[in-house]
Amino acid sequence: MKQFVYFLGIGGIGMSALARWFQANGHTVAGYDKTSTPLTEALAAEGIAVHYDDAVTSIPEAVRANREQTLVVLTPAIPKDHQEWAWLRENGYDIRKRSQVLGVLTQGHRTIAVAGTHGKTTTSSMVAHLLHHAGIPCAAFLGGISVNLGSNLLLPHPPTPSPAGEGKSSGENRLAPPLPQDVAHLASVELGGGVPIVVEADEYDRSFLTLHPDIAIVTSTDADHLDIYGNKEALVESFRQFVGQIQPGGTLIINHTADASVAAAVPAGVRVIRYGLTAEQGPELYATNITAQGHQFRFALHGPQGTVDNLELAVPGYHNVENMLAAACVAQLEGVNSEKLQAGVAAYSGVKRRFEFIVTAGTSEQPKVYVDDYAHHPREIEAFLRSLRALYPGRQLRVVFQPHLFTRTRDFAPGFAESLSLADEVVLMDIYPARELPLEGVTSELILSQITAPKKSLQSADKILANAGTDSNFDVLATVGAGDIDKLVPDLKNILHIRWNEAQA
Structure with a gap:
C-alpha cells in the first residue's frame, strides 16, 4: 500500500473528492494548485497540505524522499511545461490520471455512473442523496458540492484513520473485499460488498472509459469538448464505448434526446430505459401533473419500476425534474420504496452553483x-x-x-x-x-x-x-x-x- 498521495491540481472538484477519500483512509495527502479557492482552503482545514507555487522545492519532503511509497494523481488541466510534473516524471514516480484512479477504485464493485455533456453533476448528487436519505450505505464521488452532504465526497461509513501505511480501517460498514493485487496500492480501504458507488462519469479527455458500471445514466450527448474530440461524431462514439462497458445484466437510463446510436451500443442483456419530461416525448420514464409553486416543482413519476405520486422538488427547473426522474429510477432499482422516495426528493437541497x-x-x-x-x-x-x-x-x-x-x-x-x-x-x-x-x-x-x-x-x-x-x-x-x-x-x-x-x- 502506498503511504503518500500527491495531487497535481488538487483544487479541482473531482481531484479534491479523491484527495478527501485518501485522506479519510489513512494516507498522507498533499497537493499543488494554481490559486487558492474556498475548496483548497477547506482541504487545508481538513489537514491536507496545499501549496500554490510551481516549484520542486514545494513538493513535500516526504514525497521527494519516498518515490516508491508515493502515488501522484494528475488532472488534465495541468500544463505540459509544469515544473513539478516534469520532475516527478523524470524521477520515475507512479503518475496516474484522476480518471485512472477512479476507475481502479470502482473495479469489481457495484457502480452507478452518471454521464452526459450536461446535467451529470446534479443527477449524480440526486442519486447519492436519495440512496443516503433512504438509509442505503453508499459511496459517491461528485463533480460539485452537494448542499445536503456539504461535500463532493460521500463515504458509506466514515472510517477510523489508521497509522500511516497500515491501510486498514474499522467500522462494520467499511468497504470490503480487496482490490486486484496489481492496483491494490491505490486504495487503503477495500471497495465493494453490497455498497453501491455513485460516480460522475466525465466525458472530457474520454475519462469515463475507465469505468465499467452496473447502472449508467446518460443525460445528454450534445456537442461539447470539441477541442478534444474534433467533431460531434467522435464525441458520440465515446458515449457508445462508455455504454458498451456496462456490466452484463446492467441497466442504461438514457435521455430521449441523446443520440439514438448510443442506446443501440449496449451489450446484449443490458436493459435500456429512456426518460423524458413528458409522455408525449415517447419515453418509458416520464412525469405528469408538473406544477411550479414558488421555488417548488411538483410532479408524479411514471416508469418501469412503478408510479410515484406527489413528488415535491425544492430545486426548481424543468431540467431538474427530468434529472430527478433518472435519479429516482436508480433509487427504485436499488430498492428504495415510494414512501422513502417521496421523502428523499422533498429533502433534496441541490448542488452549490446549480440554480x-x-x-x-x-x-x-x-x-x-x-x-x-x-x-x-x-x-x-x-x-x-x-x-x-x-x-x-x-x-x-x-x-x-x-x-x-x-x-x-x-x-x-x-x-x-x-x-x-x-x-x-x-x-x-x-x-x-x-x-x-x-x-x-x-x-x-x-x-x-x-x-x-x-x-x-x-x-x-x-x-x-x-x-x-x-x-x-x-x-x-x-x-x-x-x-x-x-x-x-x-x-x-x-x-x-x-x-x-x-x-x-
Missing part, C-alpha cells in the same frame, strides 16, 4: 431574486433561463455570463447568443481561459454581436458590482458560468440584500 438562490426579497407579486448557476453550454443556459421565466413571468431578467474556454466560445457562439437572448438584458464578461491559451479573433464580442436581447453589454467585474448597486432596471439577476464568476457572488449578495431589503422596509 442556487442567493437573495430573495420583495413580495410574491413583485419578487426580487438573485440566482447563481454553473451553466456553461448553450443547452444548459436555455434550460436554466426558461425555468427562470416560468418561475418569474413578466419580471425583468438580467443575466451576467462569463464564457468558459476560447474553444467552446468559438464552437458555440451562435448557440450561446440564442440562449442568452431569452433574457431582457445580457452582460458578458471576458472569456475565462482555464487551461487554454487565447485564440486569435475569439473574444466575448463573438457572442455579443449575435445576441438579440433588448439590452446587451460587455463589462468588467468592478462595473458589474457598481451597476448592481445603482441600476434598478432588473427584478431577477442571474450570474452564469463555469469560470471564476463565482467570486462576484458574495459581493453581489451583500449589495442586493441591503438594497432590496431597504427598499422593502
Whole structure:
C-alpha cells in the first residue's frame, strides 16, 4: 500500500473528492494548485497540505524522499511545461490520471455512473442523496458540492484513520473485499460488498472509459469538448464505448434526446430505459401533473419500476425534474420504496452553483431574486433561463455570463447568443481561459454581436458590482458560468440584500 498521495491540481472538484477519500483512509495527502479557492482552503482545514507555487522545492519532503511509497494523481488541466510534473516524471514516480484512479477504485464493485455533456453533476448528487436519505450505505464521488452532504465526497461509513501505511480501517460498514493485487496500492480501504458507488462519469479527455458500471445514466450527448474530440461524431462514439462497458445484466437510463446510436451500443442483456419530461416525448420514464409553486416543482413519476405520486422538488427547473426522474429510477432499482422516495426528493437541497438562490426579497407579486448557476453550454443556459421565466413571468431578467474556454466560445457562439437572448438584458464578461491559451479573433464580442436581447453589454467585474448597486432596471439577476464568476457572488449578495431589503422596509 502506498503511504503518500500527491495531487497535481488538487483544487479541482473531482481531484479534491479523491484527495478527501485518501485522506479519510489513512494516507498522507498533499497537493499543488494554481490559486487558492474556498475548496483548497477547506482541504487545508481538513489537514491536507496545499501549496500554490510551481516549484520542486514545494513538493513535500516526504514525497521527494519516498518515490516508491508515493502515488501522484494528475488532472488534465495541468500544463505540459509544469515544473513539478516534469520532475516527478523524470524521477520515475507512479503518475496516474484522476480518471485512472477512479476507475481502479470502482473495479469489481457495484457502480452507478452518471454521464452526459450536461446535467451529470446534479443527477449524480440526486442519486447519492436519495440512496443516503433512504438509509442505503453508499459511496459517491461528485463533480460539485452537494448542499445536503456539504461535500463532493460521500463515504458509506466514515472510517477510523489508521497509522500511516497500515491501510486498514474499522467500522462494520467499511468497504470490503480487496482490490486486484496489481492496483491494490491505490486504495487503503477495500471497495465493494453490497455498497453501491455513485460516480460522475466525465466525458472530457474520454475519462469515463475507465469505468465499467452496473447502472449508467446518460443525460445528454450534445456537442461539447470539441477541442478534444474534433467533431460531434467522435464525441458520440465515446458515449457508445462508455455504454458498451456496462456490466452484463446492467441497466442504461438514457435521455430521449441523446443520440439514438448510443442506446443501440449496449451489450446484449443490458436493459435500456429512456426518460423524458413528458409522455408525449415517447419515453418509458416520464412525469405528469408538473406544477411550479414558488421555488417548488411538483410532479408524479411514471416508469418501469412503478408510479410515484406527489413528488415535491425544492430545486426548481424543468431540467431538474427530468434529472430527478433518472435519479429516482436508480433509487427504485436499488430498492428504495415510494414512501422513502417521496421523502428523499422533498429533502433534496441541490448542488452549490446549480440554480442556487442567493437573495430573495420583495413580495410574491413583485419578487426580487438573485440566482447563481454553473451553466456553461448553450443547452444548459436555455434550460436554466426558461425555468427562470416560468418561475418569474413578466419580471425583468438580467443575466451576467462569463464564457468558459476560447474553444467552446468559438464552437458555440451562435448557440450561446440564442440562449442568452431569452433574457431582457445580457452582460458578458471576458472569456475565462482555464487551461487554454487565447485564440486569435475569439473574444466575448463573438457572442455579443449575435445576441438579440433588448439590452446587451460587455463589462468588467468592478462595473458589474457598481451597476448592481445603482441600476434598478432588473427584478431577477442571474450570474452564469463555469469560470471564476463565482467570486462576484458574495459581493453581489451583500449589495442586493441591503438594497432590496431597504427598499422593502
